[in-house]
Amino acid sequence: MDLNTVLQILDSAVRLMTPLLLACLAGLYSERAGVFDIGLEGKMLMAAFSAATVAALTGNVWLGAAAGLLGALMLSAVHGIASITFRGNQLISGVAINFLASGLTVLLGQKIFGLGGRTPSLTPGAELETQLAPFRAWLTGITGPDGAAALTATPRFGEITLPLAEAARGVPVIGSLYAEVVSGHSILVYVAFAMVPLTWWVLYRTRFGLRLRAVGENPASVDTAGVSVTRLRFAAVAIAGLLCGLAGAYLATGLSAGFVKEMTAGRGFIALAALIFAKWRPWGALGATFLFGLLEAVANRYPNLDLGIVTVPSMFMNALPYILTVIILAGFVGRAIPPRAGGEPYVKER
Amino acid sequence: MNKMPKWADVILTPLISLVLAMAISALVILAIGESPVEALTTMIDGALGSSYGWGFTLYYATNFIFTGLAVMVAYHASLFNIGGEGQAAMGGLGVALVLLSLPLPHWALALPAAMIGAALFGAAWALIPALLQAKRGSHIVITTIMFNFIAAAALNYILVNLMRPVGSMDPASARFPNETHLPKLSDMALSLGFEWGKNTPVNISFFVAVLACALVWLLIWRGRLGFEIRAFGKSEPAALYAGINPVRITVTAMLISGGLAGLMAINNVMGEAERLVLNAVEGAGFIGIAVALMGRNHPLGVFLAALLFGFLYQGGGELALWTSIPRELIIVIQALVILFTGALDNMVRMPLERMFLAMRKRGA
Amino acid sequence: EPALIFDLGGKFDKSFNEAAFMGAQRWVEETGGTYKELEMQSEAQREQALRRLAETGANPIVMTGFAFGDVLNQVAPDYPDTQFAIIDMVVEQPNVQSVVFTEEQGSYLAGIMAAMASQSGTVGFIGGMDIPLIHKFECGFAQGFKAAKPDGTLLINYTGTTPAAWNDPVKGGELAKAQISQGADVIYAAAGGTGIGVLQAAADGGILSIGVDSNQNHLHPGKVLTSMVKRVDNAVYDAFTNGVEPGVKVMDLKAGGVDVAIDDNNKPLVTPEMQAAVDDAKAKIASGEIAVHDYMTDNACPVR
Amino acid sequence: MAAMTQSGGRPETAAPAAIELRGISKAFGSVQANRDIDLRVERGTIHGIIGENGAGKSTLMSILYGFYKPDAGEILVGGRPLTITDSQTAIRAGIGMVFQHFKLVQNFTVLENIVLGAEDGRLLRPSLSKARGVLRRLAQDYELNVDPDEVVENLSVGHQQRVEILKALYRQADILILDEPTGVLTPAEADHLFRILEGLRAEGKTIILITHKLREIMEITDTVSVMRRGEMVASVRTADTSPEQLAELMVGRKVLLNVQKAPATPGKPVLEIRNLRMVDAAGVERLRGIDLDIRAGEILGIAGVSGNGQTQLLEILGGYPEKGSTLSGEVRMNGVPLPLAGAGCNAAERRREGIGHIPEDRQAEGLIMDFSAWENVAFGYHDRPEYGRGPLLDQAAIRADAEGKIRRFDVRPPNPGLAARNFSGGNQQKIVVAREIERNPDLLLIGQPTRGVDIGAIEFIHKRIVELRDAGKAILLVSVELDEIMSLADRIAVMFDGRIMGERLPGDTTTGELGLLMAGVDANAALQTQDLPRVS
Ligand SMILES: Nc1ncnc2c1ncn2[C@@H]1O[C@H](COP(=O)(O)OP(=O)(O)OP(=O)(O)O)[C@@H](O)[C@H]1O
């Protein structure tokens, strides 16, 4: 395996881990505040759908991303009302949200585009143009044709080449690492990575973080200190929604170009696994999701591992990330202790 | 405590929640430009309006009873078994291996043999996550999720490369021998002299499922082992104090859970398809989570919730089959039912409680 | 009144169910007739759907997908007056027409085109779930590619082992990128909705892709080399218009059952030599001079 | 910090009461926890509140602190009516509360716990460093030392309580409510606490103290109120009353405040412990060579500050040593060695050997809080033949047994179907005691039998323990209550840092001497330092 291959695998790992990382951090905020969230999958799916839909209708990926955030936020609100306001079962609420997203996205997509739940492809072309036309016409009235064209010209996040990436390519190892792996991703990838230190900082260096962690460990301590448990938990759940929104937007408008039904393909559950793996810590989340991304990238790269005598069939290479996860979990990661008040609605009076 | 009569809590609360869920579903149907009344009548007609509909409703319910019980038993040991999907798939493999390799002359022999195969394979698939949880503290939620994927991969490989008859396009096993076909409820009705549920897949496994409910009830609420499982689930330090071995309980509970999930295969694989196909479980493992939680982790609740989901599945299937409403609507309706009856139940309960308290005060 | 049953993927699967749907639509447009259509929700419904349609008097009843084979074998004898057609599977019953396609032949042509379009000598194949049907595509493609470029390299990936494998454009895209980084400059996707991601990643990566089942050339004009079209639409259209003729109907290259799509979107990509090579291969396959091996016959592929 | 630096002059008597409650009522569902309660507490005084378990003391105080909302009634703070909707309002009105069950975040540091909810800005660092300074001053002023950077779960309960008090002081509380603060403290720690409270009073702060210990009421309070079954039955000046009178007011009958028992007649040794050592999973040596004998018909009391190995000793004898720990030494029961590891070492096996166990923490170990009382009566003995046949439990038999135990031990309410969680602490303890004592074990292990239990119930539990002894059984009693040890035990061993510091007979020793042993001061040295100040 030469350096180039390694770099390409790492590059792929970075892309694959980004949605997992965002979703994992989403779960981290929520669960650190004591609200379990198995609805990550659903929120991501809803966000992917809303982002792709609005991007397709407006030709503007920023509006799309905003819609993605909104879509996930709406489901977060449902989760909050069910599990915080009405002290419902957080797991059931999460399951319901997954179902809701899975059904609603296709239902709405079919209603809007008639493509069986798919959105049009977000690459310039006839399919997209027909969807864009009304919005562009409406914009033209306001900004003129040039403005309208400019505002509707980016239905999808492009890749960003970081400064000096090309120049650095000549420098051995570090330079090519920078050019190949660090540079050349969509902006949401950088946002996701920035979220890790940011989350750490928020959690451990701010008043909000202190209270958030406290409310997930012992809500009564927060309550008796005169701080509203409900507000804190809603804030956490909302942040989780926003991060899932980013994850979904990245899936539909960054990594791929449009929405396909069920396109999250279980990533929300993998993110949940990564969260436990990470023991609910931000840097751990980075490590855990990188591991998942890496394992998947390796399996993609070597779909039929030829061991001379036998060829490992593709099914096993596909399952490899999961098998390795179990092995690593069993071998190297000890008991993960979840936030103590997690999963329990806060009840003062029995 | 005793804020309202038990009957109200058990009957009134879920009923009102269900009505709310249906009301919101109606709004969704209106929003996509269809008629809620027509949709509802189609669903009810299709699922409950004939013995035919009932046949399907009960068939699906049978699957959900098994997976619901599986989730429930583990839940009482405070283990969240998300692996029903993989365990049920492996149960299918167990059934197929038993029926294709043993010369079983009659279904009455084949059924117990297949049940053993199904339960063993399902339990085996739960064993590793259970041991890892008990001995290494590896979180069972992760490991069971991973084992779902691994089961899918293994089954994919086995069906395509090992069990598929040569030349067949279909990644499925050979058909099971005719002698091993389970009696359908429709056949049993015929032999009793009336026609019921002709051509529906519901079969004798339904009674096995009902029996399983009763046995699980005995186990959990009346048995010594169940007592230990529940105690361990509520408090591990207390369990230690009482001499309950955490490793033993974790492993036993997961084996029972996996076995129950595996048993689902006698319904869908042995009873319906009569051969093993790829993705035979079709998400029933996940529905089992909703069923167990909605059924409040009680076998009777699981039974009723499974019936409700069976109804939604069949009614929804009919809806998608015979109207222009997309089939995804059903998923939305299911979501709303889960949400309102399972997670938003306090929204209904709290005002009800206030009402009953006020009534009692006035009465006193 | 004819009827059409779609398999679990649903009628908008971007794949063969959708092609079947297009065929039915064409029949509607041309004849103004109506037909019944059903989408499966679960395995258990297959039999239910067949029986119910048969009982309502629908005739002929066309169904897509090998998964109906087993059930149809059971149900067909109960309705001797109803004609059935099943696509992608052989069912031997007196009132059943089995429509099978020689995907290997179409894929063979795609392989030739890929070989000739490739500068690097490396091309890729991305399949959905690892099932025999998809190996049929893979094997045909490999034979065509090797015939035109004996020392070329073929990269093969399958997306996954769960039904999600058909709906994961993200993974599809990532697999495509992995193949691109290994030098592939033409990638053939036989993976349903996942293929959308493959075509996208190929277009983004500046290489060519090959679509499948229906004509996908228009998805990225000028960037999709061709599409291996499987005329399920014709099969449905024929069954609806001319009725069903029991027995096996092989929709091969000669019968127009499979082909490589060439239209305005990919014209500029198809060089005269390429066109000539394709035409030559077509003629030879039709005459039997080239026998494209069918993976299904022995679960093996002569080339890799 | 203005309030604190004020010199503490006594307020003039005409001043309005610090706290006045009028007609407070509160129901939880169908339980009337408080009924039409009036209470007046003067500024600069210490006011005691006593009452049986479940009388409604904690509820009343939680209402004052804004934790619960009253159904009816009025609250006046400093003479002005105040609607206390949440704890924030109470805190702003200068009320601080130390709850019976601490409201600390276990895996936070002391400092983090203290600033939680009282931060100065959005960023944590400045708040923390400011708090560190204030804390140092508070620590000096009130002798409230705790390491600000220690994680709370590593602190002894006594120190955890200091953190709770510091929390209140940090928020500049003028009125401090303490709910059973001494329940978990050693005598020395309790004395230390009272010195602090006296200091606070001297500064003009008002203190409300809930306790079950009449000695403490008599020692420190100025006025005292008695609650019974949700009602306020009396409010008197402490000087005008006596412990006996208070006890009678509280329980509604005469109570014996001292244990009545005949001298012990010890028989053959039941339990022999030789050189028992234990290193826990973290590698800390918890037991450093314990040698003990317990004879039939005697109560061996183990005194000691909690955290000196008593918990480990009980767990080992009970058959469930901490996971990952290593043990050495020998333990014999009736002459037969008990396995200290492996298959034979589990609590069920120990019960079969005739060892009963009343654990230190009834809520975490002794009971399943969500189980009904009758299920808890079978808990630990659920494998016994009398409770069922084969794999099934005989509910009727267990219920009948539970009803008997509830009757004999006067558990209130006498409803075996009620979940353990819904009984008051004292009644929960009675369920555990009934279950273990009525098995008539050869050896009974007892940890903190009367923690948080009201005097009526204490009297009852003590009587039962003595009866078991008189029936010729061996009893190992671990308690941090020196009074309890002194009055119950026939022989006293003091544990410190995993060792037995010495054995004494209750008649031949004083609490002073025991206190020194508990602090690890050698007996000989103690002779020379008789008048050492209180340990803390
Ligand atoms: N949050 C609650 N929900 C329901 N009932 C409660 C709650 N808190 C207390 N109760 C009930 O209210 C009554 C009074 O309880 P409270 O805790 O005030 O008693 P207490 O006097 O503090 O007793 P103890 O001396 O045991 O601490 C008891 O019957 C108790 O079971």
Ligand SMILES: Nc1ncnc2c1ncn2[C@@H]1O[C@H](COP(=O)(O)OP(=O)(O)OP(=O)(O)O)[C@@H](O)[C@H]1O
């Ligand atoms: N305000 C403070 N700032 C920094 N360190 C402190 C502060 N208060 C206490 N400590 C540290 O905490 C530790 C415990 O303090 P110390 O032993 O004096 O407490 P104590 O009240 O005497 O406890 P005990 O009664 O258990 O003996 C010491 O290491 C001391 O230096």
Ligand SMILES: [Mg+2]
């Ligand atoms: Mg209290």
Ligand SMILES: [Mg+2]
């Ligand atoms: Mg000191």
